[in-house]
Amino acid sequence: MVNPEKPTGSNFIRNIINEDNAINKYEGRVHTRFPPEPNGYLHIGHAKSICLNFGLALEYGGQCNLRFDDTNPVAEDPEYVASIQKDVKWLGFDWQDRLFNASDYFDKFYEYAEKLITLDKAYVDSQSADEIRKNRGTLTEPGRNSPYRDRSVAENLTILRGMRDGKYEEGSHILRAKIDMTSPNINMRDPAIYRIRKAEHHATGKKWCIYPMYDFAHCISDALERITHSICTLEFEDHRPLYDWFLDNCGFAQPRPKQIEFARLDLTYTVTSKRKLKELVTEGHVKSWDDPRMPTISGMRRRGFRPAALRDFCERIGVAKAANIVDMGLLEFCVREDLETSARRVLGVLQPIKVVIEDYPADKVEHIEAPYHPQDATFGTRKLPFTRELYIESDDFTENPPKGYFRLVPGGEVRLRYGYIIKCKEVIKDSLGKIIEIRCSHDADTLGKNPADGRKVKGIIHWVSASKAIPAEVRLYDRLFNIANPGGVKEGDYKDHLNPESLTTVTTAMLEPSLEHVTADQRFQFERLGYFCLDQDSTQSKLVFNRTVSLRDSWAKEQRS
Ligand code: ATP
Numbered sequence: 001m002v003n004p005e006k007p008t009g010s011n012f013i014r015n016i017i018n019e020d021n022a023i024n025k026y027e028g029r030v031h032t033r034f035p036p037e038p039n040g041y042l043h044i045g046h047a048k049s050i051c052l053n054f055g056l057a058l059e060y061g062g063q064c065n066l067r068f069d070d071t072n073p074v075a076e077d078p079e080y081v082a083s084i085q086k087d088v089k090w091l092g093f094d095w096q097d098r099l100f101n102a103s104d105y106f107d108k109f110y111e112y113a114e115k116l117i118t119l120d121k122a123y124v125d126s127q128s129a130d131e132i133r134k135n136r137g138t139l140t141e142p143g144r145n146s147p148y149r150d151r152s153v154a155e156n157l158t159i160l161r162g163m164r165d166g167k168y169e170e171g172s173h174i175l176r177a178k179i180d181m182t183s184p185n186i187n188m189r190d191p192a193i194y195r196i197r198k199a200e201h202h203a204t205g206k207k208w209c210i211y212p213m214y215d216f217a218h219c220i221s222d223a224l225e226r227i228t229h230s231i232c233t234l235e236f237e238d239h240r241p242l243y244d245w246f247l248d249n250c251g252f253a254q255p256r257p258k259q260i261e262f263a264r265l266d267l268t269y270t271v272t273s274k275r276k277l278k279e280l281v282t283e284g285h286v287k288s289w290d291d292p293r294m295p296t297i298s299g300m301r302r303r304g305f306r307p308a309a310l311r312d313f314c315e316r317i318g319v320a321k322a323a324n325i326v327d328m329g330l331l332e333f334c335v336r337e338d339l340e341t342s343a344r345r346v347l348g349v350l351q352p353i354k355v356v357i358e359d360y361p362a363d364k365v366e367h368i369e370a371p372y373h374p375q376d377a378t379f380g381t382r383k384l385p386f387t388r389e390l391y392i393e394s395d396d397f398t399e400n401p402p403k404g405y406f407r408l409v410p411g412g413e414v415r416l417r418y419g420y421i422i423k424c425k426e427v428i429k430d431s432l433g434k435i436i437e438i439r440c441s442h443d444a445d446t447l448g449k450n451p452a453d454g455r456k457v458k459g460i461i462h463w464v465s466a467s468k469a470i471p472a473e474v475r476l477y478d479r480l481f482n483i484a485n486p487g488g489v490k491e492g493d494y495k496d497h498l499n500p501e502s503l504t505t506v507t508t509a510m511l512e513p514s515l516e517h518v519t520a521d522q523r524f525q526f527e528r529l530g531y532f533c534l535d536q537d538s539t540q541s542k543l544v545f546n547r548t549v550s551l552r553d554s555w556a557k558e559q560r561s
């Protein structure tokens with residue numbers, strides 16, 4: 001687990017860049033790229049990659065491209081393209097005029113494929129997929145050469161052109177690099193370059209029916225864009241020799257882009273696989289990609305996280321070579337820390353119970369001036385209406401107080417935040433014994449005088465005026481999964497560990513009237529309850545709030561005890 005400490009400022013990627021700069025390898029240029037495949041919404045792991053790539057470019061006065069790695073026509077969708085751009089911008093980064101698509105280079109990729117054939121570095125294989133798999137060998141056994149490996153350059157060119165022109169069925173031919181079927185690195189055993197896919201592409205339409213493989217397209221895209229440091233996740237480490245082989249054999253001049261791998265980010269109590277996240281959406285386990293329980297950037301945005309908190313989190317976890325799983329508590333810590341200094345404090349009651357102040361006139365309204373932030377006067381103040389009838393939180397009253405309960409009890413006193421000290425005189429119940437009203441008196445000398453009135457009343461509770469409060473729906477979120485590492489359970493089973501209580505919808509909330517005119521970008525601390533923001537489901541007649549995060553890490557507490 002990562003320590004919530006400030007970053008040290010160095011990581012192994014910065015060291016590599018510094019070494020390259022020391023020998024003037026790229027003439028001091030630092031040019032990175034963020035290369036998402038538009039086959040889903042971005043998640044917290046992508047946020048790490050975005051912060052790293054765009055962050056390094058900013059730090060070194062370089063540039064970072066946004067490149068859609070759109071070489072697989074089947075899974076990709078313009079909806080994802082739009083959402084990715086929105087998310088990168090929202091995180092605070094700017095690709096300026098450098099928005100590219102791998103599909104922009106389809107003609108170039110094809111030229112390089114013909115070039116490799118001409119150099120006797122690629123061939124068309126006509127084995128079936130099964131035969132190819134069988135002949136690839138294993139980790140302990142070398143592979144076997146394809147019977148088609150020695151086709152002539154002319155024959156290879158003819159078939160490749162036929163593939164391009166749609167003359168063959170999917171699976172009948174495949175273009176492969178001619179490297180070494182006995183290589184200990186399976187990625188080097190004549191990897192595929194082009195396959196036939198009779199699918200329409202979201203950007204190039206029907207123009208192509210052959211599509212390049214990632215390993216071939218990615219390094220060439222990097223080289224064409226003159227990327228210096230091509231940062232990717234650890235699973236590509238074994239692909240690096242292939243990355244270099246393609247650039248060598250396609251004839252790209254030195255200094256070529258350098259692939260650097262780092263450990264992907266995994267977070268406890270959630271999953272960071274696009275495939276699984278998509279499954280949660282399509283199977284209805286969550287409402288949408290931007291469901292506030294999702295670890296997607298859009299979900300976290302809707303939940304109320306601010307970009308500064310995500311950037312801070314990504315900086316704190318740093319980059320490492322070793323895989324590790326980061327505690328969700330750290331992300332929430334960063335969110336709280338950001339909101340602590342930026343959110344207004346307001347009063348709202350989730351589970352109201354009525355309090356009647358018997359000795360307070362029925363038609364009187366006092367407007368109590370209360371600060372929006374106890375430590376920061378620049379937040380200003382608002383007027384809280386105080387009336388004879390109030391709501392307090394139902395669990396701020398009990399007839400059977402456990403030891404150490406300092407809130408309202410029969411005959412006891414409690415302080416209302418910014419208001420009076422009140423004393424419970426009587427409890428009114430319905431015929432079933434349910435409390436419907438608490439009758440109290442108030443001490444008129446104590447208004448806003450805490451601690452100046454010198455009264456020793458330990459409990460301070462929140463409240464709203466019953467007649468002036470506005471009703472709202474409030475959504476409370478909990479962990480999406482109830483085990484720490486759902487991504488680690490064996491295939492198919494991770495959904496058995498979904499937390500059935502990940503969403504609690506509270507329809508009874510009553511909020512102070514200043515919340516009537518909130519805007520989507522505002523964040524609030526409902527005192528004692530957590531941080532909240534307006535949800536997009538709000539309408540003219542119904543306000544809906546999301547709890548962004550609670551005030552304390554209740555999970556850490558539970559795990560300790
Ligand atoms: P897919 O399985 O669909 O390829 P992916 O998670 O690799 O999913 P990409 O769109 O290819 O998604 O990722 C874009 C970039 O984000 C890549 O450079 C990838 O290495 C990086 N990335 C993806 N997931 C993580 C993660 N969990 N932590 C850090 N970086 C990530």
Ligand code: MG
Binds near residue numbers: 037
């Ligand atoms: Mg990927």
